[in-house]
Amino acid sequence: MDFRVGMDSRQQAGPPVPPQVAYQQPTAPRLEPPPAYAEYPPNPDPKAVYPNLPPLPNAVPHPHPVQQQPMPHLQGVRPTTVYVGSVAFSSHGQPLHCTTCQQEIMTRVAPKPGLLTYLLCGGLAFFGCWICCCIPFCVEGAQDIEHFCPKCNRFLGTYKRI
Protein backbone atom coordinates (compact mmCIF):
# COMPACT_ATOMS: atom_id res chain seq x y z
CA MET A 1 0.00 0.00 0.00
CA ASP A 2 1.28 3.41 -0.93
CA PHE A 3 0.70 5.74 1.99
CA ARG A 4 1.98 8.78 0.16
CA VAL A 5 -0.77 8.53 -2.42
CA GLY A 6 -3.40 8.24 0.28
CA MET A 7 -2.13 11.25 2.15
CA ASP A 8 -2.08 13.32 -0.98
CA SER A 9 -5.65 12.37 -1.82
CA ARG A 10 -6.80 13.20 1.72
CA GLN A 11 -5.20 16.65 1.64
CA GLN A 12 -6.85 17.39 -1.61
CA ALA A 13 -10.31 15.98 -0.98
CA GLY A 14 -10.64 16.18 2.82
CA PRO A 15 -11.94 19.04 4.87
CA PRO A 16 -9.61 21.98 5.35
CA VAL A 17 -7.09 21.29 8.04
CA PRO A 18 -6.98 24.03 10.69
CA PRO A 19 -3.67 25.80 10.76
CA GLN A 20 -1.45 24.29 13.35
CA VAL A 21 -0.28 26.50 16.11
CA ALA A 22 3.47 26.56 16.31
CA TYR A 23 4.70 24.71 19.36
CA GLN A 24 6.11 27.05 21.90
CA GLN A 25 8.66 25.93 24.41
CA PRO A 26 7.22 26.55 27.88
CA THR A 27 9.37 29.09 29.52
CA ALA A 28 10.28 28.44 33.11
CA PRO A 29 9.85 31.32 35.49
CA ARG A 30 13.03 33.20 35.79
CA LEU A 31 14.77 32.24 38.98
CA GLU A 32 16.26 34.92 41.05
CA PRO A 33 19.52 34.05 42.81
CA PRO A 34 18.96 33.45 46.51
CA PRO A 35 19.92 36.24 48.82
CA ALA A 36 23.44 36.04 50.10
CA TYR A 37 23.94 34.57 53.51
CA ALA A 38 24.76 36.89 56.29
CA GLU A 39 28.36 36.62 57.28
CA TYR A 40 28.71 34.33 60.23
CA PRO A 41 30.32 36.13 63.09
CA PRO A 42 33.64 34.46 63.84
CA ASN A 43 33.44 35.05 67.57
CA PRO A 44 29.87 35.76 68.60
CA ASP A 45 29.54 37.55 71.85
CA PRO A 46 27.51 35.36 74.22
CA LYS A 47 26.22 38.51 75.86
CA ALA A 48 24.65 39.60 72.61
CA VAL A 49 23.08 36.17 71.99
CA TYR A 50 22.01 35.50 75.57
CA PRO A 51 21.77 38.83 77.38
CA ASN A 52 20.44 37.23 80.58
CA LEU A 53 23.47 35.00 81.13
CA PRO A 54 25.07 35.39 84.54
CA PRO A 55 28.70 36.39 84.45
CA LEU A 56 31.08 33.49 84.37
CA PRO A 57 33.48 33.25 87.24
CA ASN A 58 37.06 33.30 86.15
CA ALA A 59 38.29 30.31 88.12
CA VAL A 60 36.01 27.67 89.53
CA PRO A 61 37.78 25.07 91.65
CA HIS A 62 36.89 21.54 90.66
CA PRO A 63 34.84 19.89 93.40
CA HIS A 64 36.99 16.78 93.23
CA PRO A 65 40.48 17.78 92.18
CA VAL A 66 42.61 14.97 90.81
CA GLN A 67 45.98 14.91 92.45
CA GLN A 68 48.90 13.19 90.85
CA GLN A 69 50.27 11.04 93.60
CA PRO A 70 53.27 8.83 93.07
CA MET A 71 52.51 5.16 93.40
CA PRO A 72 54.77 3.92 96.20
CA HIS A 73 54.62 0.29 95.17
CA LEU A 74 55.95 1.14 91.68
CA GLN A 75 58.87 3.29 92.76
CA GLY A 76 62.19 1.86 91.77
CA VAL A 77 60.68 -0.60 89.33
CA ARG A 78 62.42 -0.52 86.00
CA PRO A 79 59.90 -0.10 83.19
CA THR A 80 59.70 -3.16 81.05
CA THR A 81 58.85 -3.24 77.40
CA VAL A 82 55.67 -5.11 76.71
CA TYR A 83 55.20 -6.23 73.14
CA VAL A 84 51.59 -6.54 72.13
CA GLY A 85 50.92 -8.28 68.85
CA SER A 86 53.57 -9.18 66.35
CA VAL A 87 57.13 -7.99 66.65
CA ALA A 88 58.95 -6.77 63.59
CA PHE A 89 62.08 -8.86 63.41
CA SER A 90 65.20 -7.92 61.52
CA SER A 91 67.94 -9.96 59.93
CA HIS A 92 70.18 -9.51 62.96
CA GLY A 93 69.86 -10.22 66.66
CA GLN A 94 67.80 -7.64 68.48
CA PRO A 95 66.94 -6.86 72.10
CA LEU A 96 63.66 -8.38 73.15
CA HIS A 97 61.72 -9.39 76.22
CA CYS A 98 61.32 -13.12 76.37
CA THR A 99 57.89 -13.95 77.69
CA THR A 100 58.98 -17.44 78.68
CA CYS A 101 61.95 -16.69 80.90
CA GLN A 102 60.80 -13.08 81.60
CA GLN A 103 64.18 -11.57 80.80
CA GLU A 104 65.54 -8.95 78.50
CA ILE A 105 67.59 -10.88 75.98
CA MET A 106 69.40 -10.40 72.69
CA THR A 107 67.89 -12.83 70.25
CA ARG A 108 69.96 -15.57 68.71
CA VAL A 109 69.46 -15.81 64.97
CA ALA A 110 69.61 -18.81 62.70
CA PRO A 111 69.09 -18.83 58.92
CA LYS A 112 66.40 -21.04 57.47
CA PRO A 113 65.48 -21.54 53.81
CA GLY A 114 62.46 -19.48 52.93
CA LEU A 115 60.44 -18.45 49.92
CA LEU A 116 63.25 -16.36 48.46
CA THR A 117 65.64 -19.28 48.79
CA TYR A 118 63.41 -21.62 46.83
CA LEU A 119 62.61 -18.97 44.23
CA LEU A 120 66.30 -18.34 43.61
CA CYS A 121 66.97 -22.04 43.44
CA GLY A 122 64.13 -22.57 41.00
CA GLY A 123 65.22 -19.63 38.90
CA LEU A 124 68.77 -20.90 38.65
CA ALA A 125 67.55 -24.36 37.75
CA PHE A 126 65.14 -22.93 35.17
CA PHE A 127 67.99 -21.18 33.37
CA GLY A 128 70.03 -24.35 33.30
CA CYS A 129 72.41 -23.61 36.14
CA TRP A 130 71.92 -26.96 37.86
CA ILE A 131 75.18 -26.77 39.76
CA CYS A 132 74.52 -23.27 41.14
CA CYS A 133 70.94 -23.89 42.20
CA CYS A 134 72.03 -25.00 45.69
CA ILE A 135 73.96 -21.79 46.37
CA PRO A 136 70.92 -19.92 47.85
CA PHE A 137 70.74 -22.59 50.57
CA CYS A 138 74.26 -21.69 51.63
CA VAL A 139 73.92 -17.90 51.54
CA GLU A 140 72.44 -16.35 54.66
CA GLY A 141 71.24 -13.30 52.75
CA ALA A 142 68.96 -15.50 50.64
CA GLN A 143 67.31 -17.21 53.60
CA ASP A 144 64.86 -16.24 56.28
CA ILE A 145 66.16 -15.53 59.77
CA GLU A 146 64.69 -17.25 62.80
CA HIS A 147 65.01 -15.60 66.21
CA PHE A 148 65.45 -17.64 69.39
CA CYS A 149 65.90 -16.80 73.02
CA PRO A 150 69.54 -17.58 73.93
CA LYS A 151 68.57 -18.60 77.48
CA CYS A 152 65.51 -20.78 77.08
CA ASN A 153 65.90 -21.45 73.33
CA ARG A 154 62.31 -20.49 72.73
CA PHE A 155 61.40 -19.67 69.16
CA LEU A 156 60.40 -16.00 69.03
CA GLY A 157 59.79 -15.23 65.40
CA THR A 158 61.01 -15.19 61.84
CA TYR A 159 62.32 -12.44 59.64
CA LYS A 160 61.08 -13.23 56.15
CA ARG A 161 62.89 -11.93 53.09
CA ILE A 162 59.69 -12.08 51.06
Ligand SMILES: [Zn+2]
Ligand atom coordinates in the same frame (compact mmCIF):
# COMPACT_ATOMS: atom_id res chain seq x y z
ZN1 LIG B 1 63.66 -16.93 77.13
